[in-house]
Amino acid sequence: MDGRLQVFTGTSHPRLADDIMAELGTPLGRALVGKWKNGETRVKLDENVRGSDVFVIQSMCDPVDHHLMELLLIIDAARRASAARITAVIPYYAYAKQEKKTSGREPIAAKLVANLIGAAGADRVLTVDLHAPAIEGFFDIPVDHLRATPLLARHCNRSCPESIVAVSPDAGGVARAEEFRVRTGSSLAIISKRHPGPDVTETLEMVGDVAGKTAIIVDDMISTAGTLATAAELLRERGAEQIIAAATHGVFAANALDLIDRSPIDRVFATDTIPLPPDGPRDKIEMITVAPLLAEAIMRIHKDLSISALFT
């Protein structure tokens, strides 16, 4: 890629954008990202991007639709200003749990959002731990899909006690927990869960031995924390000595931080793909930054280098 590297961001996660830029050793592109008096999102790039390799960093955290709109408008502005290539850097891709219909007359929101990003003019997407890996196929443009398990496992290897068991809180997360198990040299347990209603979680049974061990619940996201809290109750019942949660995306929706505080969970490892909510108890939360990982990926994409090395 010959064009110069230029990075812009919306308002979703300024600290992460600053940390990525510190790693890259270059300043953020100047842009106005705000609102018109009528409530519409307003964007104006204050730098020439003609022929540039443009990256737009925007996490789709709450308010999700507003941050998505900012992302779309920044991409559109860069395309209309003749950027040579535009990469949407989306640390957290929202709507990912709506990746299929669960009953009739529902949308497939994850696909619609992928269409919108492509239609706005993105040439590539760089993201972290999509809720369902198949979402990569919803895009008709290349997607570089980074995984945070190596970061979370490294943090655990440095700070967890010896005898640990990686726990998948549901059948869908077994591959992720298995990778964590391999990277931490632990054993594996699997919980079976079901959702009797929207945002309601019930654990059914568990396979694996956790008695006297430190159980690490490995998940892609913590939203209401219902999954974690019910899994933690079961693990405590089965004799786990310490209970830790390790998740890529700390959405911490509604009263999740309070629920975690009241639960038997001792520690939570989450990456900073989403900013921590300003309110709520956070003593148990340990944040691990993805800034160096994203900065390295941006540099490698810019130089047309492979990013497979980032998976080791």
Ligand code: R5P
């Ligand atoms: C489910 O399939 C996911 O992997 C997470 O377990 C789930 O999204 C967490 O949501 P919540 O915190 O609301 O239980």
